[in-house]
Amino acid sequence: MRTKTTAGGIGGDRHRSLLAWYRRHRRDLPWRRTRDPYAILVSELMLQQTRVAVVEDRWRRFLERFPDVEALAGASADDVLALWSGLGYYRRARQLHAAARAIRDRHGGRVPAEAARLRELPGVGAYTAAAVASIAFDRPEPPVDGNAARVLARWFRLRGDARSGPAARRLARRAAELVPRDGGAGEWNQALMELGALVCLPRRPRCGACPVASSCGAAAEGRPERYPGPGRATRPVRESVVRAALERNGRWLLRRNGAGETPEGLFEFPALPCPSGRATPAAVARLVERRWGWRVEDCRELGTVRHQILARSILVRVFAARVVAGPAMPPRSAGTFRRVALSRLSELPVSGATLKIARLLARR
DNA sequence: TTCCGGGAAT
DNA sequence: ATTCCCGGAA
Numbered sequence: 001m002r003t004k005t006t007a008g009g010i011g012g013d014r015h016r017s018l019l020a021w022y023r024r025h026r027r028d029l030p031w032r033r034t035r036d037p038y039a040i041l042v043s044e045l046m047l048q049q050t051r052v053a054v055v056e057d058r059w060r061r062f063l064e065r066f067p068d069v070e071a072l073a074g075a076s077a078d079d080v081l082a083l084w085s086g087l088g089y090y091r092r093a094r095q096l097h098a099a100a101r102a103i104r105d106r107h108g109g110r111v112p113a114e115a116a117r118l119r120e121l122p123g124v125g126a127y128t129a130a131a132v133a134s135i136a137f138d139r140p141e142p143p144v145d146g147n148a149a150r151v152l153a154r155w156f157r158l159r160g161d162a163r164s165g166p167a168a169r170r171l172a173r174r175a176a177e178l179v180p181r182d183g184g185a186g187e188w189n190q191a192l193m194e195l196g197a198l199v200c201l202p203r204r205p206r207c208g209a210c211p212v213a214s215s216c217g218a219a220a221e222g223r224p225e226r227y228p229g230p231g232r233a234t235r236p237v238r239e240s241v242v243r244a245a246l247e248r249n250g251r252w253l254l255r256r257n258g259a260g261e262t263p264e265g266l267f268e269f270p271a272l273p274c275p276s277g278r279a280t281p282a283a284v285a286r287l288v289e290r291r292w293g294w295r296v297e298d299c300r301e302l303g304t305v306r307h308q309i310l311a312r313s314i315l316v317r318v319f320a321a322r323v324v325a326g327p328a329m330p331p332r333s334a335g336t337f338r339r340v341a342l343s344r345l346s347e348l349p350v351s352g353a354t355l356k357i358a359r360l361l362a363r364r
Numbered sequence: 365t366t367c368c369g370g371g372a373a374t
Numbered sequence: 375a376t377t378c379c380c381g382g383a384a
Contacts (some may be wrong), residue, residue: 045371047370047371048370048371048372049369049370049371049372049378049379049380050370050379050380050381051369051370051380051381051382053381053382054380054381054382086379086380087379087380088378088379088380088381089371089372089378089379089380090378090379091372091373091377091378092371092372092378095372095373122372122373123371123372123373124372125371125372125373126371126372127371127372128371128372145370145371146369146370146371147370163370163371202368202369203368203383203384235367236367262377262378262379263378263379307379307380308379308380308381309377309378309379310376310377310378310379311376311377313366351379352379352380352381353379
């Protein structure tokens, strides 16, 4: 049983080693160069379930477009979603938008500093509330993200599902014990998460480079990758779908997903109700005409695109064709369509799969 | 080519 | 317990 000694307590050797490592090795991320709570809130919302490398560029563009709470709160949902295109989990964008409006309407336009108040904002859970409170306001709150959970699980040999249940509670308690109470909470929390991101890796931890390996329980056991415990259980089911890229006068027809279709409200190349295995250019051309009334020429299979929607792994077969006759827009019952040039795709909210298909079309 | 990591809401 | 996505490591 590891007991809490002076050396291991707050301000002791463990803290000093990790903080020294962090100051030396921390990545120069754009949101670490600002103290603006709004900018930090945006970064944390984006970083939920999304890697740093992807978020970096998106965060810059998002803040350029919506530099403060007021700008975001006053924006349209479509504009916010357009800046989010390809990031996935589009609910986060709607929630961030709603959070900005709540901050404007209920907090006088200032991001609240209390974790409890932050927690009330849409899209802000326990982790994000603690992260913003500590990083932007230096409150002694302990955010436990996947990285911190893994570091703590190994450090203190806490096994089990880190995402919920008793193991998650033990991790939260440890994190709360460790966070400095009189300054430096944000720095400490980021150090813990950075260690998880750079050194205490899920599969092949680099214990040789770890500043706290000498006090790490899992490293002492020699099998650190066994912590925290079992991860995802189910394997994704494989599916296949056919989508039509229809061009008319240099513009492509996109359909907006309706209620119940995911991702809801985003534009995608329209799907066809065709058993993917039997899709041929002729069959696709026939379906397009029957479904939307468009007569097409030069129908051919352009290629395939893969994407994941949680439990499903979807293979998209893309057929491209030129519309030569038919209505400007299909009947209302077929959904909402829009004609858009590839160069203007970034102005619309679109899914990642749509961006992939657009890349396919661009280098045709 | 497959596999895996990563928060919040309901 | 289930739903939401994507990119990069293996």
